[in-house]
Amino acid sequence: MSERTYLQAISDALREEMRRDQRVFVLGEDVGVYGGAFKVTLGFQEEFGPWRVMDTPLSETAIVGGATGAALMGLRPVAEMQFADFISCAWDHLVTVAAKQHFRGGTAVPIVVRLPSGGGFSGGPFHSQNPESSFAHIPGLKVVCPSTPPDAKGLLASAIADPNPVLYFEHKHLYRRIKAEVPDERYTIPFGEARVHREGDDVLVVTWGAMVHTAAEAAEELAKEGVEVEVLDLRTLIPWDKERVLEDVRRCSKVLVLHEDTRTGGFGAEIAATIAEEAFEHLDAPVKRIAAPDTPVPFSPPLEKAFIPQVEGVAAGLRELAEY
Numbered sequence: 001m002s003e004r005t006y007l008q009a010i011s012d013a014l015r016e017e018m019r020r021d022q023r024v025f026v027l028g029e030d031v032g033v034y035g036g037a038f039k040v041t042l043g044f045q046e047e048f049g050p051w052r053v054m055d056t057p058l059s060e061t062a063i064v065g066g067a068t069g070a071a072l073m074g075l076r077p078v079a080e081m082q083f084a085d086f087i088s089c090a091w092d093h094l095v096t097v098a099a100k101q102h103f104r105g106g107t108a109v110p111i112v113v114r115l116p117s118g119g120g121f122s123g124g125p126f127h128s129q130n131p132e133s134s135f136a137h138i139p140g141l142k143v144v145c146p147s148t149p150p151d152a153k154g155l156l157a158s159a160i161a162d163p164n165p166v167l168y169f170e171h172k173h174l175y176r177r178i179k180a181e182v183p184d185e186r187y188t189i190p191f192g193e194a195r196v197h198r199e200g201d202d203v204l205v206v207t208w209g210a211m212v213h214t215a216a217e218a219a220e221e222l223a224k225e226g227v228e229v230e231v232l233d234l235r236t237l238i239p240w241d242k243e244r245v246l247e248d249v250r251r252c253s254k255v256l257v258l259h260e261d262t263r264t265g266g267f268g269a270e271i272a273a274t275i276a277e278e279a280f281e282h283l284d285a286p287v288k289r290i291a292a293p294d295t296p297v298p299f300s301p302p303l304e305k306a307f308i309p310q311v312e313g314v315a316a317g318l319r320e321l322a323e324y
Contacts, residue, residue, distance in 0.1 A: 009149035028080030064090035084117035099140030108163035120173030125296035154189030192239035200228035285324035
C-alpha cells in the first residue's frame with residue numbers, strides 16, 4: 001500500500017495496464033512530450049515510445065474516430081480529452097459509431113475515453129462541465145465516475161479491460177486534493193457496485209464523483225446534531241447499482257440525490273424516478289434532489305461557488321429531510 005493522490009492513482013493504473021498489455025496505447029493532445037494537460041502521462045513517452053503515447057492534432061473528432069478504428073483492429077486505445085467539455089466535438093464518432101458497433105456488427109470496441117470534468121477552479125463554461133448524463137442516455141456506452149484514489153485505479157483497470165466503450169470521468173478538483181492508501185499491485189473494481197462512503201441510518205445520500213466528499217462533510221455536520229447520514233457512492237452510472245440503492249432506501253426511508261451536473265435531465269432524475277417507482281411505500285419523505293442550476297458554469301469564483309452544490313446547502317437539505 002502507498003499513499004497516492006487521485007491523479008497519481010490514475011497514472012499508476014494506466015502505466016500498469018500499458019506494461020502488462022502491449023495492445024494498450026494512449027492518444028490525445030499533448031499526452032506525449034508535455035505529459036498531458038494535468039501531467040497524468042508525464043514520462044510515459046520516454047518509457048513506451050511515441051507510437052504508444054501518441055500526440056494528436058487538435059481534433060477530438062480525429063482522436064475518438066482513430067481510437068474507434070484502432071479498437072476494431074484489436075488494440076485497446078485510451079483517449080484523453082484535455083477537458084470533458086471537448087467531447088462534444090466527437091459526439092458523432094462516439095455515439096453513432098462506437099456505441100452502436102456491437103449491436104450493429106457484433107464487434108467489440110474496447111476504447112476508454114478519459115474525461116477530466118467538473119468545476120472548482122474557475123475554469124468557466126468551456127472547461128468545467130459534468131456531462132455524464134448526456135452519455136448515460138446512450139445505449140452501448142458505460143459511464144464511470146470515481147471519487148477516491150483506490151476507486152480511480154481499480155475502475156480504470158476495469159475500463160481498459162472492458163470490451164465496450166467506457167467514458168471515464170475523472171474530476172479535476174480531486175486530482176491533487178484527495179489522498180488515500182492505494183494497493184501497489186494491480187486490481188480491478190467491478191462496474192455497477194456502489195460503495196458505502198459513510199454509514200448511517202437516518203438519511204441516505206446517493207451521489208458520485210467529487211460530490212461524495214461534499215456529502216461526507218455535510219454528514220459530519222449533521223452528526224453533531226444527532227442525525228446519522230449514509231453516503232452511498234455509486235462509482236459507476238452505467239451500469240448503476242439499483243439494487244443497493246433500493247435496499248438502502250428501504251432502510252433509511254429518506255433520500256437525497258446529489259450531483260454537480262445541472263438539474264434538469266441529470267442522472268439524479270433517473271435515480272429519483274426509480275425510487276418513486278420501486279420503493280415508494282418505504283419513503284417517509286419525498287425524494288430530494290440537489291444539483292447545479294440549469295445554466296452554463298460561471299467564470300467568476302463567487303458565482304461558481306453559488307453554482308456548484310456546497311457543504312452548507314447539502315447540510316440544509318439533509319436537515320429538511322431529517323425533520324420532515
